[in-house]
Amino acid sequence: MLEAIDLTKRYEDGELALDGLTFKVEPGEIFCMFGANGAGKTTAINLFLNFIPATSGTALIEGIDVAKDPLKAKRHVSFVSENVMLYGNFTAVQNLDYFSRLAGKRTLKKKDYAEVLDRVGLQKEAFDRRVKNFSKGMRQKLGIAIALVKDAPNVLLDEPTSGLDPQSGREFLEILVQMRDKGKSVFMSTHDIFRAKLIADRIGFMRRGRLVMMKTAMELAHEDLTDLYIQYMEEQPAQPSAALSA
């Protein structure tokens, strides 16, 4: 389970990147967070991964305070970032092997890696090719494979569908659904409203560091998400986060 409690981040230059963000992603749930660039989506993920310290508030992974015990907390989370280049001189399998070892998976064999790479839709002939020759979409698939291999109960995805072609995007959504079905908590920051609507159990909108709206899939069933997106991205008084999470 992922939980943000009144999470606030103010940078040294005074910029307020997150303002009292509160939400919870339950096991077996996909939570998609929308927001314009600079709204605070990536900052929230960075706080969960302890890449930056929070000004106030708490980020919890499986109930572990990330700020207090970051290494223990990271044991329970996988991460897929946007545009990861990976090690260009390594093959897909070598990249996967290295990151799985960092994730503590030391007993995996080449056939296990092949299985995962196959699952994310990477062509077989690309398994032993150097990643520097990969397209953006192929690298993204490899990034997802790295997260899959870790098999953590929580998954953080930072705009993972950018660069994916429609076919790959569809395969990716299937993987997320499989993750949810396995009981993982999935938090995805995205601009891809169409894909998100297909799989999200809940959707949140962020503006200027604040969570301004949160709706369940049921509530969204009869709404036009594009209109909603535009409406919430426009200037309007933010609703208190605490009230939204209640």
Next chain:
Amino acid sequence: MLRDIIKKEILDNITSPKFVFTFLLCTILILLSVYTGVTNYRAEKKEHTASLALNKKNMESQPNFSSLAGIGVKVSKPPQVLGTVVNGIEEAVGRVAPVNIVADPNLVDSKYSSNPVFAVFGPLDLMFIVKIVLSLFAILFTYDAIVGEKEKGTLKLALSNEVPRDRLILGKAIGGYISLLLPLLIPLVLSLIILLITPDISLGGEDWGRLLLIFLMFFLYLSVFFSLGLFVSARTSRSSTSFLVLLFIWVVFVMVIPKVAVITAGQIRPIPSVHEITAKKDAFLQQIQTESQKGYLDWVQKNRTDAQKDPKAFEEKFRQFLQNYQQEMTSKIDENNSAIERDYQQRKRAQQNLAINMSRISPASALTFGSMTLAKTGVNDFDRFLASVRAYKPIYTKWINSKLAQSINFQTGEQPKISLDDMPQHTIEPEWLSRSLVRTIPDFALLAVMIIVFFVGAYVSFLRYDVR
């Protein structure tokens, strides 16, 4: 986990084009430098042996002691076997010091004076390769060690796992350093084999000790640039910035500081030019020559009556006077020259020490002075050699003066054939490894301190590094 990080770092480096490029260039340059060093050494050794034989033959062929006193004796410094890897100042200053009654000994016949084009580019020895080329490679291996991973996004991905930052930087440092050493070790081992199998190159136990210490100094020097690269890489957010900063520091360390230190030391502690010193010595020599001529005439004037009374006794008396008087005059010249030289050397040493100490801020200077001291091809070794020749000069002049006096024949004017059997020989006490080691302690210590400072800087910076 540390093993995985090290393994990844090595694999990532050795599969990169820069590794292949470094390996090829290192192999070519290192082998070329050792080949050049070995060829030069063999030529110099041959030249030294020939010069000794020629000098002896030349002296023996002189008809009498007067002409021998005229040509004097040439003391030649043997080439150092470790000059094959650290040429030092062997080519810049001569290795021959002519010793005669009048002139003060100085080093002549340098390779640069015989062919000035050598001075334009300097020697291509292993020390040069390490100092200039390999230090650049160390930068090439590290400028993007941290910041490059940030740009690729792999740093975020790695640190999203249960990976402590200290272990990651340690693994990267160890793996990166091994990757840097790999392209060096093979050509270095090949170089050692070349040194072992080449005829005329005989390395004694102490030489091997010195060689290992020189190699240790090379590795420390490269470690300085390696840890500096890590440090700058952990302080910047773009690899292009990191490379530019490192290039700037490299230029300052390798090119600017050593030269500026010498110029500044020259300004702070000026010394008279060699021409001024020679002019002073020449002026005194002229004065002595005039004085001695007058002295001879006065003596002859005073003792003229004795020559008529008892020519035999006069001859003996004159011989005795000549020997003593000549010795007195040459002693005066030596004393004066020694006093001038002592003062000059003292001031030169002070300037030299200031320049060396100031330039030691740069690891390149520490490497240069340290490795030259260990190879016995540095300034100090030539100073020691010159000092030993200057100490030999009065011994030689005393011998030649006595021979000159004894060889005067008043009756026939003929002089006896010369014999060099009892001629005193020049000797120099070799500098033992322990002494050289003591003199290189500051250089080793400075390199070690720089490594620690830069690595701690990299370590602390990485712990606080913004990986986003």
